Amino acid sequence: MITGPALLLALMEGAVGAAVLALTALGLSLVFGVMRVINIAHGEFVMLGAIIVWWCSAELLGAHPALGFLLALVMAPVVVGLIAMAADWLVLRRINYDPERTIVATMGLLYVIQQSVLMTYGPDARPIEPPVYFRIQLPWFGYSGYKLIVIALALLLLGITWLILSKSRIGLYMRATRLDAETAQAFGVPVRRVYASVFALGAMLAAVSGVLIAPIQQAHYLMGADPLLLSFIVVIVGGLGNLRGTLLAAALIGIGEGMIAVLFSPTLAKMIATLLVALVLIARPGGLMRESAP
Amino acid sequence: MTLLETRGLSRRYGGVTAVNDVSFRLEQGEIRSIIGPNGAGKTTFVSMICGRIPPSGGAVFFEDHDITNMSPWKRVMRGIVYTFQITSIYPKLTLRENVALAVQRRLTAKPGLHLSLSPDALDAAIDEALSAVGLNNEADRLAGVLPYGHQRLLELAMGLALKPSLLVLDEPTQGLAPGDIQPFCDLIRRTAKTSTILFIEHNLKVVLDLADRITVMDRGAILAEGTPAEIERHPAVQQAYLGD
């Protein structure tokens, strides 16, 4: 029997999942929207974010866990952004962003990143202390204050990304490149740098979501698979490259997945999400894939 | 006997109407040309006939059957064959393989698994189609390396190999060398003995030479229709299309 409080708890857990998923999926969708590149290694950037939190808190052992966390919140996007830029420079640019070859290349990247972490960090899943310890006491249960902070931070970061995309010059460049890279180039948009920054920005969003979930889950070298699967589901439902659709789908799927995960089982939740997408595809062939302006 | 008929056929893209309420008839055995300025909706119109673009309204009848919702491949099986305005061939395959795909479609028209084909029947039909367009000596070259005009002839050979009852050609002489145009007209006339021909064409000399009747389109609608002589005299046509 599912009681009211259990449902409320599930809803809250779902909201946390949705907030983090929105960040991850937005990164994937942004990269596809501007560069027409599907980044199979996207989940590994999430994993790197979580591993970096562990490094930071391990380095600052003894200090307050919040210090390590804050450091990671700055370090993870910087480090992962640089890795992504290097990947763009060394690999993607050389194959001219050819869709099929980039997929193979990012698949290679997935293994290189994942296995490098296995070599250095090891095969263990390690718990990470949350930066703050307070519980919100509701009449039925206590709730981790950190998780509410995650929601707040994720919303803040989504807002910042939105501002960057809609108000800044780089955002304008991105939108121009997205519409037509050749024309944008002709009008003086530095398309190559736009590509590098978009790929980095997408990776940074993934890394930050990795930082945020690390204290909730654990840091493990194989943890990239789940966020990748969920982001894929989100971009298929929301429309590839459609940012508004991505956010909406992330909210729906994140909450739904989180609720089923709490009430039944996390594995079941992901299977149901996938099956739903499959059913929708059968009912509306190709209909979900329409692209529209962000 | 009417081979093809459209009733109130329309196609809208967002707010733009490319083809507006076109009712059109084509008699069996005719050579019909569609002319008109750029953007008149000619290609959209024939694309709806062959099923490449679904209409927004109206209906298409072929041999008195409503084929409006029929898939493009089924229309080919019924005898409607289309050649693209922008050449569409298999550049990485040889000419022989290009035409083989068309021949195979005809030889496997009957239902069944067709796990093998008689190589002799295949070869004979390929040679026939390639000879018809004068490319039989190039059969083993890759289609992609041919000059553009020859690629167009190859596409025509693929169309002929299907032995269509209605052959729809979209600007067939575009890209042909001047010396290839007369042989092309002869070929169309020979083909017309067994097929009905509907072609969009900008080269008026070819149109006046080949067409039994001409349909003039402008802004998505039919402006005039008649024999070449009638069309040449038509005042609206002279003004809108032929100029002075």
Next chain:
Amino acid sequence: MRQAAFRSYAFHIAVIAALFLLQYVLPAYHIGTFTRIMVYAVLAIGYNILFGYTGLMSLGHAMFFAAGAYGAGLSVYWLGFGPIAALLAGVASAFVVSLLAGIVVLRVSGVAFLIVTLMLAQAAFLATLYFNTITLGDQGIVLSLRPIEMAGLSFALSDPSVKYNVALAAFAFALLFSLWLLRSPFGRILIAVRENEARTKLLGYNTFLYRFWALVISGTLSGLSGALYCLLFAYVGASFASLQYSTLPLLYTLLGGTGVTLGPLAGTAIMYYLIDISSSFTSSYMIIVGAALLVITLWFPEGIGGWVRRFLRRKPA
């Protein structure tokens, strides 16, 4: 043309004969290795039919491999099937999974196709974990198999030489089947779909159906490979459905050269040895797979097959 067909079959049969003779020359360890290579090559041959010939890149072949493996393994473990019945059960379950997957994944094209195949395969992987009362999840099932009884003789599947020849028989079947398929009228259309789908549609072919059957054939062959792997090595576990088994056939096919019938064998053999050697140095041996994918994309896009083909063409005929 007919002479070319004869030469092609003769060449492929010679390769099979060479593999048969190899078992009398190779040291024991390499016999085991080659057994695995031939089983994986069947997976790669199946993959090549979809990717190399039809032009559809799948990131989800693990689900077909696992369908074959679980179909065979579970029928032995729970229903007490003998090896041959289990093999058929594995192939049949891969066939059914391919049919179902085909209905879903072919609704989309281009990059969406890749995403949906990967998505479904991940869901299949999760399913093997979720239904762990049946599959025993991560830990997997170790099988004890009855010998194959045939013509009054008994062949124990634990015997390395029996394993080798069973694998060879399956490989020979897959290779000759793919060769025949691609030289058949059906194969011609698959290539046409890869080269220019719009044209193929307007030549009168229902291209959706051809892509669909290419997927089903490809998935079923991959399932044959999974079923064999399970039966020859007497084990089935959730790792069979993991991303690795979708990546490897892609890598084997790319390395061997897409759209070349013998490419999968060459790619599988080389890659298998590379992984095998590096796994004796590090537990992170999958990094070799990542590096190989990057190297192939950057510097070797045509693979061995493309390279050999170019070499042969340069030679005066």
